[in-house]
Amino acid sequence: MRSWIRDRANSVYERLLKGEIDGAPAHVAVIQDGNRRYARKEGEETSEGHREGAETTEALLEWCDELGIEELTLYTFSTENFDRPADQRAVLFDLIEEKLYDFADADRVHEAGVRIRAIGETHRLPTRVREAIDYAESRTEGYDQFHLNIALAYGGRAELLGAVEEIASDVDTGDLDPGEIDVETVENRLYEGPTRDVDLIVRTGGDERTSNFLPWHANGNEAAAYFCAPYWPEFRKIDFLRAIRTYEHRADSWRRTRARRALALVRAVSDAELHTAKGVLRRFRDSLSPRELEDVDVSIDPEHEPGSD
Template sequence: MLSRVREIGYAMYERLLRLEIGGAPDHVAVIMDGNRRYARKQGEDTNEGHREGAQTTEQLLDWCDELGVREVTLYTFSTENFDRPADQREFIFDLVEEKLRTFADADRVHDAGVCIRAIGEREMLPERVVDAIDYAESRTAQYDRLNLNIALAYGGRAELLGAARDVARSVATGDIDPGDVDVDTVEEYLYRGPTRDVDLIVRTGGAERTSNFLPWHANGNEAATFFCTPYWPEFRKIDFLRAIRTYQNRQETWRTTRARRALALVRSLGDREVPQAQAALRRFRDALPNSEREQADEEYELAD
């Protein structure tokens, strides 16, 4: 009886969250933390935590497809994880190899148009894992509905350092003029994988840090972050919906701030006929609180 009540409560809360969410972010990055701690809590071998966490990963992809997320990046194995005991590393590599090949052959992956890519220092990985990466990438290269980036042997500093070295090398050989180095130039030398900036970073397991994950694509502090206490195998759809709600609230705050800045700009110019300022204010006016929007409409005749 108690379990049934919980199921009903869960379903009602999920419906409520869906009603509160107006849309999904394009790119979600996930730090899947807590597999080993979950296993210890359950009295299981730590490797079993990784196996159960892999099941949560499959569910996450279903949720992303359902909600219209265009890109997912999973922090699967960092460069720091090489410090773990050899038996733990080998189990994770075996699991990654198995899941990559399974995903690459799964009908639902092809039906959903999932493009699989790996990002990180491939030369650090066992040959069997690299072979599985090549297989998954080749089998899904033609798709673009959902990009799935698997971060393996990944470290954000290592990525940026490698890109800086490659840019410097190209400048030294005369292939690039120093004055031409810009954002697009640097992005050409990053790991091939993410196609857009990260909108939302999710971390499970209770820690509140992003751990050197996608520092470039997180675009400074522009990405919304959602930290939650459930270990990764415990992560549920309602947790994911709460994360998206956090992103949406962040977007609304951002739009309100831009609207107020645009209004302040128009007022400071003192000329309501300035086209660019007027256009900016029109773009963001709906994000203003009612009283501020009504005042702006009255002052600058913005209402349609």
């Protein structure tokens, strides 16, 4: 009876959360933490915690499809994980290999047009895992409806360091002018995989840190972050919907901040800068109250909108 009541309550709450969400982030990154702690709590072998966590990952893919999310990056095996005992690494490699083949052959993956890519120092992985990566990538390379990036042997510092080393080498050989280095120069030397910046990072297991995960794509984009207590195998759709709601609130706050900065500019700048400031304000005017706008003329003139010339 208690289980039935809990399930009914969760169902009702899930519908309420959906009603509070207007849209979804394009790119979500997830740190799947707590598999081993979950297993210890349940009195199970560590390997069982990872296996149950893999089931949560499969459910997450379905939630992303339902909500219209276009890209998902999973922190599956970090460079720090190489420090774990050999038997623990072997269990993880077995599961990663198995799931890569499963995903690559799953009908739902092909029906949904999912492209699978591994990002990280994959050359450090066992041959059998690299072969599974190659199989999954080759089986899905023609798809672009949904991008699934699996971070394997990944470390954000290592990724940035590698990009810097490549740039330094190109400058040293004369193939790159230091004055031409820009954002695109760095991005072209990062791991191939993510197609866009990260909008939301989700971490389970109770820790409130992003652990060297996608620093360029997430921190540079000021991605929203959602930290929650459930271990990864316990992560529910309700938790994911809460994370999406956090992202939306963060995006709303960002728009209000941009609008208020533009409003301050309109009130303070000279005539020469007024056109640009009003153009910014028009883009975000819906984030301000009528009271905030009452003493400022921000009527829209289509012939003089920024970018219309």
